[in-house]
Amino acid sequence: MWQSIRCHGMLPARDAVATGWIDSLILAVAVGAAYFLSARLGLALLIMPDGVAAFWPAAGIAAGTLIALGPRTRWPVAAGAIVATIAANLLGDRNVFSSVVFGLCNAGEALLAAELIHYRFGPHFDLDSFGRVLGLLLAAVLATAISGIGGTLGYVLFHRSDAPVLSIWEHWFASDALGIIAVAPVLIGCASLRRHPPSRTEFFEGTAALLLLSVVGAFGIFTGRGPWTTVVPLALSFPVFLWLAARCPPAFAAAASFIAALAIVWTTTFGIGFFGTLPPKEHITGAQAGVLSVLLCALVLAALFAERRQQAAALAKSEARLQDALTVGAVIAFEWEHGSGAVQRSGNAAQILGFDPKHDFTAPEFLRHVHPEDRERFLTTIYGVSPDRPSYTEIFRFVCADGRELWLEEIAKAEFDMRGRKMRLTGLTLDITEAMRIDEVLRSSEERLRHALEAGQICTWERNDKTGIVVWNDQYYRLLGYEVGEVMPGRDSWMGRVHPEDRETARVVTENGERDLKDYVSEFRILRPDGSIRWARACGRFLSEAGEPLRTIGVVEDITEAREQIETQRVLVAELQHRTRNLMAVVQSIAHQTLSTTASLDNFEARFNQRLEALSRVQGLLSRASDEPITIAALVAMELEALGSHACNGRIELGGPVVRLRKSTVEMLSLAIHELATNAIKYGALASEAGHLSVTWRFDDAAHERNVVLEWIEDGIAALPGGRQSARGGYGRTLIEQALPYSLSAETKFELGVNELRCVISLPPSAINGGGTFT
Amino acid sequence: MTHIGKPPARRVLVVEDNFNIAVALTRLLKLRGNEVVGPTATVSGALALVADQPLDGAILDINLRGETVYPVVDALRAKGVRVVFMTGYDQKSIKPAYVDVPCLQKPVTVDRVLQTLFD
Numbered sequence: 062m063w064q065s066i067r068c069h070g071m072l073p074a075r076d077a078v079a080t081g082w083i084d085s086l087i088l089a090v091a092v093g094a095a096y097f098l099s100a101r102l103g104l105a106l107l108i109m110p111d112g113v114a115a116f117w118p119a120a121g122i123a124a125g126t127l128i129a130l131g132p133r134t135r136w137p138v139a140a141g142a143i144v145a146t147i148a149a150n151l152l153g154d155r156n157v158f159s160s161v162v163f164g165l166c167n168a169g170e171a172l173l174a175a176e177l178i179h180y181r182f183g184p185h186f187d188l189d190s191f192g193r194v195l196g197l198l199l200a201a202v203l204a205t206a207i208s209g210i211g212g213t214l215g216y217v218l219f220h221r222s223d224a225p226v227l228s229i230w231e232h233w234f235a236s237d238a239l240g241i242i243a244v245a246p247v248l249i250g251c252a253s254l255r256r257h258p259p260s261r262t263e264f265f266e267g268t269a270a271l272l273l274l275s276v277v278g279a280f281g282i283f284t285g286r287g288p289w290t291t292v293v294p295l296a297l298s299f300p301v302f303l304w305l306a307a308r309c310p311p312a313f314a315a316a317a318s319f320i321a322a323l324a325i326v327w328t329t330t331f332g333i334g335f336f337g338t339l340p341p342k343e344h345i346t347g348a349q350a351g352v353l354s355v356l357l358c359a360l361v362l363a364a365l366f367a368e369r370r371q372q373a374a375a376l377a378k379s380e381a382r383l384q385d386a387l388t389v390g391a392v393i394a395f396e397w398e399h400g401s402g403a404v405q406r407s408g409n410a411a412q413i414l415g416f417d418p419k420h421d422f423t424a425p426e427f428l429r430h431v432h433p434e435d436r437e438r439f440l441t442t443i444y445g446v447s448p449d450r451p452s453y454t455e456i457f458r459f460v461c462a463d464g465r466e467l468w469l470e471e472i473a474k475a476e477f478d479m480r481g482r483k484m485r486l487t488g489l490t491l492d493i494t495e496a497m498r499i500d501e502v503l504r505s506s507e508e509r510l511r512h513a514l515e516a517g518q519i520c521t522w523e524r525n526d527k528t529g530i531v532v533w534n535d536q537y538y539r540l541l542g543y544e545v546g547e548v549m550p551g552r553d554s555w556m557g558r559v560h561p562e563d564r565e566t567a568r569v570v571t572e573n574g575e576r577d578l579k580d581y582v583s584e585f586r587i588l589r590p591d592g593s594i595r596w597a598r599a600c601g602r603f604l605s606e607a608g609e610p611l612r613t614i615g616v617v618e619d620i621t622e623a624r625e626q627i628e629t630q631r632v633l634v635a636e637l638q639h640r641t642r643n644l645m646a647v648v649q650s651i652a653h654q655t656l657s658t659t660a661s662l663d664n665f666e667a668r669f670n671q672r673l674e675a676l677s678r679v680q681g682l683l684s685r686a687s688d689e690p691i692t693i694a695a696l697v698a699m700e701l702e703a704l705g706s707h708a709c710n711g712r713i714e715l716g717g718p719v720v721r722l723r724k725s726t727v728e729m730l731s732l733a734i735h736e737l738a739t740n741a742i743k744y745g746a747l748a749s750e751a752g753h754l755s756v757t758w759r760f761d762d763a764a765h766e767r768n769v770v771l772e773w774i775e776d777g778i779a780a781l782p783g784g785r786q787s788a789r790g791g792y793g794r795t796l797i798e799q800a801l802p803y804s805l806s807a808e809t810k811f812e813l814g815v816n817e818l819r820c821v822i823s824l825p826p827s828a829i830n831g832g833g834t835f836t
Numbered sequence: 837m838t839h840i841g842k843p844p845a846r847r848v849l850v851v852e853d854n855f856n857i858a859v860a861l862t863r864l865l866k867l868r869g870n871e872v873v874g875p876t877a878t879v880s881g882a883l884a885l886v887a888d889q890p891l892d893g894a895i896l897d898i899n900l901r902g903e904t905v906y907p908v909v910d911a912l913r914a915k916g917v918r919v920v921f922m923t924g925y926d927q928k929s930i931k932p933a934y935v936d937v938p939c940l941q942k943p944v945t946v947d948r949v950l951q952t953l954f955d
Contacts, residue, residue: 635929639899642924643854646942650860657863725901729855800855803877804901827901 085137088130092141095122099244100149103236116326116352119145120205120237121244123171128178128186128197128245129252135175139168155220162215167237170208174200174241187253188246188311189367194360197249201241202234209234235349242356243322250312259310267313270305274298274317278324282331294324306362314363321359322352384408391492395473397424399483413492415461432458432466446475446483456493468497520617522550526603526610540597540619542589560586560594571601578603578610584620596621640683647676647728658791668792675735678703679728690721693758693771700734704742712747717758720769726828729796729804736793737773737820745818746775753777761823768823775818797822846954849894850875851882851908852922853901857942861895864946877901882908886915893918893953898925909934920953 099119123142127135143164150160177200178186188194213230259267281294298321305313329348387394388409396405404424411418414430431439435457442455452474459467473488514521520537524530531550538545541558548554559567563585574581580602587595601615651672659665678699682691689695697715722730746752758771794811801807801822808823848870852858858875865872873889876882879900886894886908894912896905898921905921912919921930921939930939938952 635925639924642942643857646857646924646944647854649943650854650856653860653863654856725853795859796855800859803858803875804853804855806878 085134088134089137089141089144092123092126092138093145094141096142096145097149100145101152103240104149104153116243116322116349117236117240118244119149120167120170120240121242122248123167124174124201124204124241125245125248127171127175129248131184132175132179135172139172142168142171159215159219162219163212166208166211166215169211170204170237173207174204174245177203185253185256186249188249188315188360188364189253189371191361191364191368194357194364197245197360198242198357201238201245205234205237205241208237239322239349239352239356242360243319243352246315246356246360247312247319250310250315254310254312257310263309263313267305267309267316270301270309271313271316271320274301274320277301278320278327281324282327302359302362306359306366308366311360311363311367314359318356318359321355325351325355388412393490393492395486395488395490397486399485410490414459414467415463415465430460430462432460434458443473443486446486448477448481451475451477466494467492468494514616518619520619522615522617524613526612537617540595540617541587542591542593558587558589560588562586567599574601575603575610575613578605578608594621595619596624644676644680648673651676654792654795671739672732672735674703675700675732676728679731682731683724683727686724686727691724691727693717693720693722693769696722696727696731697734697756700731700738704738712753714753714755714757716756717771718760720758720760720829723828726805726824729800730822730824730828733793733796733801733822736796740793741775741818745778749777749779751777751779767826769829771822771824773818773820773822776816778816778818845869845871846892847871847873847890848953849873849882849885849889849891849896849912849917851877851894851900851905852897853877853899854897857897861946861949865950868946868950870950879903879905879907883911886911886917891915891917893920895920895922895949895953897921898923898930904931906931906934909937918953920949922949 096119099122100117103117103119119142123138127138130138146164146167147157147160150163151157155163178196181196181200182193186193188197209230212233213226216224216229217226277294277297298317302314302317302321305317325348329345383394384407386392387407391409391413392407393410393413394407395410397403402424404422404427406422408418410416410422414422414427416422416426428436428440439455439457442453446453452472454470454472456468456470459469461467470491470493471488472491473486475486476484478484513519514534515536518536520540521534522537523532529551531552533550535545537550538547541555543554543558556564556568567583567585570581570583573579580600582598582600584596584598587597589595596619597617598620599615599617601613603610604612604614652669655665655669655672659668682695682699694715694717701713741747741752741754746754753776755774756771757774758769761768761770797809797811797820801809805828806825807828810819810821812819848865850858850861850865850872852861852875855877858877862872862875873885873891874882876885877900882896882900882905891912894908894917896908896919898905909919919937921934921937922942922944923930923939924942927935927939927941930937940949940952
């Protein structure tokens with residue numbers, strides 16, 4: 062019998078196959094053969110007075126195969142069961158009709174039991190939990206109770222049994238249910254073993270236990286009658302069952318209970334031992350009860366142990382998963398018992414905090430490693446927990462034994478006893494060093510950028526194109542003449558401060574950039590409420606994703622100073638150019654004048670050079686004019702000194718108020734003074750020891766205008782040979798009498814006596830005071 | 837130098853605030869057979885001359901003691917008199933309405949001025 066079961070145990074090797082008809086046929090034949098053999102066995106054990114077998118293992122073959130292999134094998138199995146039942150019955154004393162009825166009942170019973178199991182538990186049924194063992198028991202009871210009705214009808218109608226109908230049903234029910242409960246677990250177990258192969262230890266232990274149990278069974282069967290033959294095997298088999306249930310998969314316990322059931326049936330049938338000594342009717346019921354109790358005990362025990370093993374495995378797995386998660390996330394889980402001070406930490410703590418895992422890392426030790434600057438705050442937080450505020454979150458630095466500094470974030474919750482005393486603290490410690498570092502880098506980079514922008518007085522703005530929200534920095538508010546936060550930043554508040562003349566251009570440049578999503582640069586004036594105007598240069602960039610604008614960012618720079626400088630420079634260059642060209646023209650005309658008033662080339666060269674020098678001195682004065690305004694005193698003194706008048710000290714008198722000259726006046730007046738001085742030294746008051754020169758000037762308020770009157774008076778002029786009169790005419794006189802009135806609208810007098818010269822130059826206000834235009 | 841076929845003397849207005857330049861220019865213009873009207877150093881003086889005198893051409897400095905000569909140009913244009921600027925400034929600094937007036941940079945020869953004015 063055992064051999065036949067082993068043979069079926071091989072069937073799952075083809076597993077859930079039976080798709081092709083050949084497989085189905087083979088399965089049908091195999092089930093049929095096994096069913097037939099066990100049916101013959103069952104019929105051989107036919108001891109009931111009503112002809113019903115006491116134990117029908119064939120029922121377990123069919124139901125077990127179906128449950129183990131799944132619903133797809135139902136028709137080959139059913140066919141095998143029907144054919145085998147009919148064949149086995151016909152070989153006995155049954156007629157054809159009853160055999161057919163029994164075959165159908167047996168097949169239906171197996172199908173019903175298997176369907177119920179599949180319906181309730183799904184595929185891959187295993188006896189690894191109490192619920193499933195109970196499920197199999199109930200399915201077997203229900204299926205056999207129903208098939209028993211059919212079987213009883215078969216007996217009554219075709220077998221002409223004299224036994225009471227209820228008794229027939231009861232016997233059918235008991236023997237089939239027992240058959241299913243005894244045999245199906247073995248087949249189910251075999252299928253399960255194939256899905257989850259046992260470890261080597263389990264296999265050897267299980268096999269050894271089964272062999273031991275077989276020996277005990279055989280001892281019971283073959284050592285003859287007597288009370289010992291029952292008691293001894295039972296006593297011996299119990300530890301074996303316990304061993305199998307505790308240490309091996311349920312399949313081994315199922316096999317063991319099958320062996321035990323077979324032994325009981327055997328001894329009962331052949332009147333061996335305890336069951337053989339009972340009265341005829343009772344010994345069958347007793348045997349069935351015995352078989353049932355052995356089976357249930359073994360299966361339930363095995364299932365309970367299997368459940369426990371599963372739970373332990375699941376727990377270990379989840380613990381490992383948690384440990385992995387904690388390590389990956391750099392999170393330490395801890396529990397601190399307040400009373401004992403003992404700390405439990407997750408396995409990754411040693412690695413993260415850098416202590417020796419073999420060494421106990423106590424709470425005080427942990428606190429010692431907290432950064433000194435953070436320690437007090439940390440302690441305050443920890444000891445500050447109360448039943449009202451049991452939890453805390455704290456960020457602190459932790460100094461590892463090797464000197465590394467970590468940033469830790471601790472989230473913990475305290476538990477309190479009934480009297481509000483702290484019992485324990487449980488929580489998580491996160492290593493946030495990396496996050497803090499990145500945060501720090503970002504913050505300092507942002508800080509740097511902000512400082513740079515502020516130092517450079519650069520304004521920034523940013524618009525979120527999805528929400529339309531615009532952000533300005535403080536600098537931008539100020540540039541536009543707003544108080545910081547005075548207005549909602551946006552296009553309108555910006556445009557409102559752009560100079561009306563520049564609005565259109567600024568708008569077009571911005572909109573073109575927006576349309577093409579291209580960087581743009583635009584320069585415009587800002588008109589502030591106080592009327593001041595600033596020049597701004599704005600650069601913008603549009604950030605988009607797949608053609609959709611996301612953000613617009615830009616910087617705006619105040620370029621007023623730069624523009625003013627450029628403008629000043631432009632004016633200066635133009636002025637320089639103007640002055641140079643004018644000077645050339647003046648040189649050109651002086652050359653003409655000198656040529657027309659000198660007789661010889663030598664004379665020309667001397668006079669021309671002197672005049673050029675005077676012109677050059679004036680240019681020197683003019684170039685410094687913005688720093689030191691040119692006064693009449695400076696002009697006169699410069700000309701006299703340049704011509705060597707220091708030799709005549711004491712004979713020259715200069716005097717007058719400070720009168721600043723316009724730049725346009727300086728050139729012409731200095732040329733006139735130059736001519737007067739030259740002539741004074743050459744022919745006039747300074748040419749002889751006796752002469753005296755007085756140059757004075759004063760404001761004359763007599764006229765309706767405030768003129769400046771300059772008087773140049775020479776006296777004591779010695780008579781010189783060669784006719785001075787004509788020598789003192791010429792260019793100098795022309796300058797005074799014609800050029801000054803022409804160029805400066807001055808009124809002049811030039812009176813030359815025998816030994817004196819009186820020259821009066823009256824300058825109008827337009828010639829003095831300085832400032833004004835450049836020319 | 838022959839004067840056969842010589843055209844009648846042209847009357848040229850000189851407006852220049854620098855006396856030396858004005859004198860030299862006047863002398864040179866006369867040497868080449870022109871009649872000089874002026875010279876004058878102010879806008880008001882120039883306007884008075886434009887109003888009174890018949891003119892064939894005018895040589896104008898742009899900046900006259902801080903005033904610009906443009907009102908004189910307007911008066912001359914109204915009379916259909918040819919005008920040339922003679923200035924130390926760049927052409928760029930001339931007011932846009934007067935950029936069509938020929939502009940010569942100082943220093944310049946009087947022949948060049950006459951050529952620009954009448955050819």
